[in-house]
Amino acid sequence: MPKRLVWIVYLFIAILTLPLLVLFVQKAQQYISRAGGTRASIIVDAQSNLGILPRPWEALAQGGEEPPPMLQNLVGDIKNLSPRYIRIDHIYDHYSVVEKIDGKLIYNFSKLDETVSDIIASGALPFFSLSYMPPPISQDGQVTSAPQDWRDWESIVEETVKHYSGKANKNLSGIYYEVWNEPDLFGRWGTSGDPDYRLLYHHSVTGAGKATNTNSFFMGGPSLTSYQPTYMKNFLEYVSDNNLRLDFLTWHRYSYYPDDYSNDAQKARETLSGFSKYEGIPFFITEWGIDSENNPFFDTKVSAAHTVASLRQMLGNINLGFIFEIKDGPPPGDSPFWGRWGLITHENAGLSKKPRYEAVKLLSELRGNRVRVNGEGSWITGFGSKTGETIKLILSNYDYEGLNSENVPVTFSNLDPGSYIIDMKYTNGNTKKNEYVVTEGLISQNVIMNPNDVILLTLSKNASIGIFTQGRSEESGDSAILVSDAEFSLPLNAPLSSEGTISFDIKPDWDGRDSTERIILDIPIKTGTIPVKHITLKKSKIGFSNKLVFGIFDENTSKIVSAAVDNWLKGEWQNVTLKYTPTELTVLINGTPVEDLANNITVRGGDEIIIYPFKGALDNLVIESGNKEILKRTFDGSIDE
Template sequence: PTDISTIFPKEDADPENESSYNFTTSDWYITGIIKAGCRVFYRLGESASNNETLRQPPKNFSKWAEICKHVVMHYNNGWANGYHYNITYWEIWNEPDLNGFWNGTAEQYYQLYNVTATTLKKYNPSLKIGGPCTSSVYNQNYTTLFLDYVKKNNIPLDFFSWHMYSSSPYELQKAAEYIDTLLNAYGFTGCENINTEWNINILTPQRDKDNAKNAAFTVSTIIAWQNTGLNHAFRYRGTQDNNWLTRLIGFDLSLFTSDGKYKTSALVYLAMKHITKETPLKLETLYFNISKGVAYLAGISKDKTNLSILVSNYNTKDKNFRINLSNTPWNGDYKMIHYVIDEKHHLEIVENTTLNKTDHTIFFNLKKNSVHLLWLTNSTRSPAEGPKIASIPLLLRIPLLDPVTKTLALLLLILIFG
């Protein structure tokens, strides 16, 4: 709905003329995001398509850049009966390293990026422009060689964007660190490191995208990124059309069902909302190796009323887990509320008890693919339990179908992306 070809449908039209543009669909989506209290990160380009024309580089880079400028004008400066949304981040194209999005050369993408970034920054220097939104951080054409070109030609690069789908939080952590290292090595010290698409491996069976395994994966990845140079990470995706074939082959990557019901992994963001809003000051914890499966994070409120501890076990065997508390900020009694996300609990309270010691040891069974939130407080307030989650259809819970669905998914990926 926000593709350039949708907004500017006639390639030979005049980019200066308001009548050349159709913002009807994009306005509905962008305004919906704003009304929900969110900020927009806008990708300029085209979605994956079997339309060969849309995969090709624009015929006229300067004209395409002017079209992009007028999209910015519409949403930020009221042009063409537009808005004043002050959208800051503008990403140029999407995954140009894949044939499903870009059938041009890497050099052609560099040129398109150059013309578009220069045009947009000339129009408004406060905009943040970036790319190349590569699907592989280890593809030199869109990492080192792209940075070579940008640096040599003094092209604006406010953020470097990349994508990754993986079964390993450790791999996602190392990717973020690698991009940070690259940016520093090339002297882009002020350039933001932004992941604009991530999720569990796309060939993972659908049930493991919808169940507690993905919840534990999500928590472990978010925790792993805390000590990297990553500035932002955008989960793909919120909702998705209720397409049975898409779900059967495991291509539904959404946090919510098409009618808005929570999936298990969406509960993680509810927990993180409580942690970041109410206990934003990060506390020191013992070192852990994310590749071993267990990860943890702790925070405290500015007034020292609330303390949170988040623990995940992603894909490793059950284990007894111990938390040693010391120097807690309360002299009197305080409450510990223990929430769990697993196959039986949807951010539900499993323990609510009163503690009265400054130093205390907490034990619990950390099951495989589970998430635990411990909320310690001397107030009467605590986070609400999570909502009921959508059930996973029986057909998607049958492991015997995995080889068939995985093969179909792989063939479809090859067909679209090469």
């Protein structure tokens, strides 16, 4: 083959394989990068208390997507997220608050009042972005320009504060007034030249200060598109030099990277360190999300995972992070999802709740004190809270590349002995429940997390079940529960069917001569009649003998079998098996049938078994319904499935 032809063949092959080579290199880079990442192994210290859990997610924002009212049909959905504040901008150019007639400013807050009423009905307070410039007072009629006369702007701010914070008007307390929205973008307001944001802020504070007979309110800014240290420093120097009020500091942040939120807070602390008068003021990110532009991620669980991961970085750094935004604007085409920022689609698109909405709803369940959570990884992060005996842990597997899946070990440590339930909720509505008995202070389980899963785990104590003792096997690690002082219940994984078995080991703290009546266990059931009946096992004295009595009881009737226990010795283990079918009740002691009863028996239902304080130890409790095991408790601290 001629050399020229050989080179042509080689070149043709190279061109064909180049895309595959590029893809291979990209994948290799991803795998190398991920090989350097850390897998999560979560440990929650149940006895830790890191103080009141900050809740920066209790703040929402709505942009000026369309003429008001924008929130009227969302009050209930917003209320479900438990926000404390809802931020709105465009209050002067979208709500027709002011006009100028014959040189006089005329105010009409009625449109804005409607939206404020919706905010209050949702359980929140308004957070006003004092924007934009009303055209009647703008120097060129544009809403992003400076006013013709700063006195007009001062008057508008004064009237706004009087209307909402004034005791003689709306009488709201704790309202925040933020001066402008993204001044570095809308109007190109700088910290020198024209227009100068520092003057805008100065005249805003002056106007607010003229309002009298008001409740407490707050003034702040500058609501930049991002944290810009030089801009902030110049702004703070002016505010400090002129002894102006500054109650909070604000900026926006749109980023794929959750660490950017905590990094911004650190920069803000560094900037404020030179201004002792303002050190310690709250930091608010008054708009944030994964992208400042339309992005398909806003419609998927990627944004949900990003939200939780970013809020994890805000904890202890950012006082409030205003999630932007509540509702999409009208869709431009037929698709209800178009990558817009909203937690909920527009009403023209069905008001569908996106995964990010569901993530915020899960977050709203976290309250009380923060608990220590160790073992976060490169992708899976989380935090938790404790209220009373209940611990809530939220985990996010944020990975915008959609590659990271983990089987995450989750351990709750330093738990008191007892019966516990873990409920798991996902943003897609799926739920899962597991039940545990704790003897050695630990619950451990693995949680499978696919890319961008968000999971809320709720650990609740089902019962305080006393102390534990050596189990029947007498092997190391085998425990039994002492049931002496209080009853407790265990949930059944499924209702009882028409036939089943209850078996357990019992070590009485009494002997067969004990004549005290003792209820050992009870399962409330339905038998197709009223009232509700019970499957019950108790020890009773019948005639001259002490017996275990097993049967179906109600207020008036009973169907029972019994077995003598006169020969039982205190502190000796016995195995008891109770069986029921549609035609028979049976008691077995240590594997030997003692008595059965032929009768017509109907059993269905039942969602828990109640163990009563019979004075003794219980081990290896198993309940079968049909051929299915619906409860197993070994009481040795391991996971019971």
